Amino acid sequence: MKKTVGAFLLACAVSLGVGTAGAEQKPVEPIVPATGINKEKAELGKKLFFDPRLSKSGFISCNSCHNLSRGGTDNLQTSIGHNWQRGPVNAPTVLNSGMNFVQFWNGRAKDLKEQAGGPIANPGEMALNHDLAEEVLQSIPGYVAEFKTVYGKDKIDIDQITDALAEFEKTLVTPNSRFDQWLQGDKEALTVDEQAGYKLFQDSGCISCHYGMAMGGGSFYKMGMAEEFKTDNPSQGRKDVTGKEEHHFMFKVPTLRNVELTYPYFHDGSARTLSQAVDTMARYQLGKKFTEKENAQLVAFLKTLTGEQPVFTIPILPPSSDTTPRPEPFE
Amino acid sequence: MKKTVGAFLLACAVSLGVGTAGAEQKPVEPIVPATGINKEKAELGKKLFFDPRLSKSGFISCNSCHNLSRGGTDNLQTSIGHNWQRGPVNAPTVLNSGMNFVQFWNGRAKDLKEQAGGPIANPGEMALNHDLAEEVLQSIPGYVAEFKTVYGKDKIDIDQITDALAEFEKTLVTPNSRFDQWLQGDKEALTVDEQAGYKLFQDSGCISCHYGMAMGGGSFYKMGMAEEFKTDNPSQGRKDVTGKEEHHFMFKVPTLRNVELTYPYFHDGSARTLSQAVDTMARYQLGKKFTEKENAQLVAFLKTLTGEQPVFTIPILPPSSDTTPRPEPFE
Numbered sequence: 001m002k003k004t005v006g007a008f009l010l011a012c013a014v015s016l017g018v019g020t021a022g023a024e025q026k027p028v029e030p031i032v033p034a035t036g037i038n039k040e041k042a043e044l045g046k047k048l049f050f051d052p053r054l055s056k057s058g059f060i061s062c063n064s065c066h067n068l069s070r071g072g073t074d075n076l077q078t079s080i081g082h083n084w085q086r087g088p089v090n091a092p093t094v095l096n097s098g099m100n101f102v103q104f105w106n107g108r109a110k111d112l113k114e115q116a117g118g119p120i121a122n123p124g125e126m127a128l129n130h131d132l133a134e135e136v137l138q139s140i141p142g143y144v145a146e147f148k149t150v151y152g153k154d155k156i157d158i159d160q161i162t163d164a165l166a167e168f169e170k171t172l173v174t175p176n177s178r179f180d181q182w183l184q185g186d187k188e189a190l191t192v193d194e195q196a197g198y199k200l201f202q203d204s205g206c207i208s209c210h211y212g213m214a215m216g217g218g219s220f221y222k223m224g225m226a227e228e229f230k231t232d233n234p235s236q237g238r239k240d241v242t243g244k245e246e247h248h249f250m251f252k253v254p255t256l257r258n259v260e261l262t263y264p265y266f267h268d269g270s271a272r273t274l275s276q277a278v279d280t281m282a283r284y285q286l287g288k289k290f291t292e293k294e295n296a297q298l299v300a301f302l303k304t305l306t307g308e309q310p311v312f313t314i315p316i317l318p319p320s321s322d323t324t325p326r327p328e329p330f331e
Numbered sequence: 332m333k334k335t336v337g338a339f340l341l342a343c344a345v346s347l348g349v350g351t352a353g354a355e356q357k358p359v360e361p362i363v364p365a366t367g368i369n370k371e372k373a374e375l376g377k378k379l380f381f382d383p384r385l386s387k388s389g390f391i392s393c394n395s396c397h398n399l400s401r402g403g404t405d406n407l408q409t410s411i412g413h414n415w416q417r418g419p420v421n422a423p424t425v426l427n428s429g430m431n432f433v434q435f436w437n438g439r440a441k442d443l444k445e446q447a448g449g450p451i452a453n454p455g456e457m458a459l460n461h462d463l464a465e466e467v468l469q470s471i472p473g474y475v476a477e478f479k480t481v482y483g484k485d486k487i488d489i490d491q492i493t494d495a496l497a498e499f500e501k502t503l504v505t506p507n508s509r510f511d512q513w514l515q516g517d518k519e520a521l522t523v524d525e526q527a528g529y530k531l532f533q534d535s536g537c538i539s540c541h542y543g544m545a546m547g548g549g550s551f552y553k554m555g556m557a558e559e560f561k562t563d564n565p566s567q568g569r570k571d572v573t574g575k576e577e578h579h580f581m582f583k584v585p586t587l588r589n590v591e592l593t594y595p596y597f598h599d600g601s602a603r604t605l606s607q608a609v610d611t612m613a614r615y616q617l618g619k620k621f622t623e624k625e626n627a628q629l630v631a632f633l634k635t636l637t638g639e640q641p642v643f644t645i646p647i648l649p650p651s652s653d654t655t656p657r658p659e660p661f662e
Contacts, residue, residue, distance in 0.1 A: 050400050059395070059411045069381050069648045080390045080660055084415035261650050264657075273653045309647045316640045317400045319592050322604045326595075329411055 029213045030180035031096065031257065031307060034173050041150050045168025047143075047315040048161060053136050055126035057082055058327025062119070062165065066094035068310060071261025072172065077269030078233075082127035083329075089235050090269035093262045095310075096255055098170045100217035105251050105267045107220060108241045112166035117158060130158040136325055137161065142318020174258055174307025182304070190304055197301025200294055204286055214255040215305065223249045223267070226287030233268035260303045274299045360544045361511035362427065362588065362638060365504050372481050376499025378474075378646040379492060384467050386457035388413055389658025393450070393496065397425035399641060402592025403503065408600030409564075413458035414660075420566050421600035424593045426641075427586055429501045431548035436582050436598045438551060439572045443497035448489060461489040467656055468492065473649020505589055505638025513635070521635055528632025531625055535617055545586040546636065554580045554598070557618030564599035591634045605630045 048054065049062040065079040065087075066072050072093035074080075079087035089105050097103065103115035119125040120133055128136075137143045137156045147156045150164065179198070181189035190198070201207055210216045220238055223229045229249060238250035251267055265271040271280050278298045282288050290298065320326075379385065380393045396410040396418075397403050403424035405411075410418035420436050428434065434446035450456040451464055459467075468474045468487045478487045481495065510529070512520035521529070532538055541547045551569055554560045560580060569581035582598050596602040602611050609629045613619050621629065651657075 047400075052398070052401075052405075057411065058407055059405065064390070067383070069646050070383075071650070074383075074390065075651070076389055076658060076660060080388065084660075086661060263651065272657065275653065311644050311647075313642050314645050315400050316642075319402070320406070320594065322606065326603060327407060329407060329415075330417060 028183070028207065028211055028215055030183050031173055031175040031177070031213050033175050034098075034171050037171055038150075038167055040146075041164050041167040042171050043168075043315075044146050044150050045164035045166070046312065047146075047317055048165050049168050050315050051317055053140075053317075053320070053324075053327070054120050054128060054133055054161075055082065056128045056132075056327065057126075057329035059329055060126050062094075062116075065091040065119075065125075068094070068172070071095060071258045071309075072097075073262045075263055077264055079125070081125040082123065085124045087124060089233065089267045090264065092254060093258060094169055095172050095174050096214045096217070096257050097172070098166075099173075099212070099214035099255070100252065101219065102252060105235065105254075106238050106241050107252050112169050113162045116162040116165040116169075120161075132325065133161060134158055136320075139321050139324040140318050141321060146318075172310050174309060177257070177305050177307040179301075179304040180307065191300070193297050194300045194304050197297035197299070200290070200298055201301055204282070204288070204290075206281065206298075209253040209285075210256050214257055216253040216255040216257075219253055220247075220250045221253050221285075223251055223284065225285045227284050229284045231268045231270060233270075235267055237267070256302060256305055258306050258309075260306045274302055278302075359514070359538065359542055359546055361514045362504055362506040362508070362544050364506050365429075365502050368502055369481075369498055371477075372495050372498040373502050374499075374646075375477050375481050376495035376497070377643065378477075378648055379496050380499050381646050382648055384471075384648075384651070384655075384658065385451050385459060385464055385492075386413065387459045387463075387658065388660035390660055391457050393425075393447075396422040396450075396456075399425070399503070402426060402589045402640075403428075404593045406594055408595055410456070412456040413454065416455045418455060420564065420598045421595065423585060424589060425500055426503050426505050427545045427548075427588050428503070429497075430504075430543070430545035430586070431583065432550065433583060436566065436585075437569050437572050438583050443500050444493045447493040447496040447500075451492075463656065464492060465489055467651075470652050470655040471649050472652060477649075503641050505640060508588070508636050508638035510632075510635040511638065522631070524628050525631045525635050528628035528630070531621070531629055532632055535613070535619070535621075537612070537629075540584040540616075541587050545588055547584040547586040547588075550584055551578075551581045552584050552616075554582055554615065556616045558615050560615045562599045562601060564601075566598055568598070587633060587636055589637050589640075591637045605633055609633075 052058050052061045052064075054061065060082065065074045067074055072095035074091050076091070078089055079091045081087050092105060098112055103109040103112060104118070109115040109118060117130065121129050134156055137147070143156065144154070147160055148154060151160050153160075178189045178194075201210075209219065209221050212218045223237065236248050238247035239245065241247070259265075259274065263272065263274070265274075265277040266280065271277040275295055278290060278295050282290050383389050383392045383395075385392065391413065396405045398405055403426035405422050407422070409420055410422045412418050423436065429443055434440040434443060435449070440446040440449060448461065452460050465487055468478070474487065475485070478491055479485060482491050484491070509520045509525075532541075540550065540552050543549045554568065567579050569578035570576065572578070590596075590605065594603065594605070596605075596608040597611065602608040606626055609621060609626050613621050
């Protein structure tokens with residue numbers, strides 16, 4: 001079974017034209033801390049990440065749905081957007097998201113910078129528009145000075161805004177999980193059950209998709225390989241981007257890093273617990289059912305993937321000026 | 332005019348039975364950093380302050396409306412609550428709120444601890460209830476351990492929850508503003524215009540209400556002393572608590588500390604800018620109009636009240652367990 005599914009996985013990946021050939025051979029790797037970060041740019045990006053003025057309401061920031069106190073997610077089935085709209089898919093974690101080969105569940109953004117512009121202008125999320133985002137920030141003296149320092153220009157534009165956001169997000173890596181300590185040679189770092197869980201993870205084929213430093217985020221795969229996955233969620237995955245029927249329910253494989261913190265699971269947020277998520281993956285992707293003990297071992301292993309969370313001081317945002325366009329939460 | 336209004340202010344205060352006799356004589360004082368804080372308790376309180384699981388939706392935390400990146404406010408006319416409900420009054424800053432003689436605009440809570448229980452259970456704000464708040468936290472192993480450390484009990488209750496929140500809030504003081512540096516002897520700390528603004532602040536009677544360390548928060552006063560204040564906002568102030576007609580539009584005097592950050596102003600959030608707020612106070616409280624220059628000097632002075640904002644690392648919240656009641660944002 002494993003080999004058959006693996007071959008099909010590979011075929012799917014190749015049909016998408018993504019670089020996943022040899023995916024089964026790719027190992028997992030310990031997370032290495034972010035390097036080459038422009039600190040001033042990242043500090044500016046941190047402010048923007050926490051600034052609700054990038055939303056029409058003045059109430060929703062990036063951190064509202066990618067809450068860095070909560071594994072970079074909102075822990076909701078799907079997110080809450082402008083005017084309490086129900087979001088279409090489960091908010092993916094922003095932690096280690098710089099390791100994703102594309103962004104969003106359906107891969108519609110090529111990188112963090114392109115991703116960052118999406119929610120700001122999405123009418124169901126932050127519901128601003130890029131012109132107004134620029135106008136708001138340009139009216140705030142503290143931002144004008146800080147953008148000038150970082151980009152050397154007097155005029156703030158969306159390209160700078162998303163660039164700074166992306167730079168901050170690149171810092172959001174979570175090294176030194178117990179699993180990584182184990183990978184790096186500390187054989188005491190995992191219990192016997194956790195190691196058994198990792199062996200199941202490898203032998204059952206989970207690792208075919210959840211490989212690399214992020215243990216995911218490196219390819220698209222179909223949700224429902226072994227059995228058709230049923231959901232009320234209207235998202236069609238990659239098909240929504242390409243329009244191609246063969247891309248129906250193809251999603252970017254989510255990272256498993258910090259998965260203990262990023263409940264509920266899947267694009268539709270249908271699995272409340274890790275145990276349920278393991279059951280669902282086994283049934284729909286592998287066509288099997290783990291015993292209760294195996295499920296517990298896999299869950300125990302998955303909980304060893306929680307790394308050191310980014311530690312930083314909360315940003316203090318520069319105040320609006322008298323000319324700053326005011327939020328319009330009820331219009 | 333000033334003396335007449337001052338006498339009336341005093342009469343109002345006395346009629347409310349609050350300890351404001353001699354208010355006109357009370358000086359302003361520099362803010363002193365918080366002392367006697369139980370650090371473990373405050374750290375637990377910080378987690379709770381940032382935890383959206385204290386709301387029914389799982390989306391709104393204390394920090395949503397008392398945003399510590401934004402002067403402890405949401406910078407909205409009135410706040411957004413559960414299901415995008417429009418709040419009744421402007422969210423007061425949580426900064427230096429431990430110095431208030433009572434809490435809320437209408438003083439319906441006697442202290443920070445009593446205040447903290449209000450928004451959690453308010454159907455228009457966080458919309459949870461205290462029983463469910465206890466049940467949620469009790470289901471989270473990380474919280475159970477931390478409450479045990481702080482309170483020595485296995486059972487988490489609302490009394491502990493609000494006590495920890497209050498302890499964190501007590502830490503949120505903002506010392507060392509330029510005005511405080513000036514008060515403490517650094518005569519270079521304020522410009523000539525800023526000093527002129529402070530003289531106007533004293534001579535015009537502003538200081539009759541905005542006195543003490545917080546420059547406010549020490550008494551109730553009527554909004555609309557010199558001229559009836561008109562607003563669409565339905566709040567009746569202290570009358571909503573006591574039912575007494577003479578308490579109509581009596582509000583707790585807000586602190587002026589960090590007022591540059593806490594726009595818009597007044598219980599109805601009707602003043603967008605400091606300049607407008609000064610105009611409104613002059614007209615409705617003092618029965619006068621400042622010249623453009625005087626207004627600018629007062630605004631310049633008010634901006635010297637911005638102190639050092641609380642600097643701390645964002646809390647990392649303990650994850651829910653499989654048995655934690657899930658949020659219900661759309662029910």
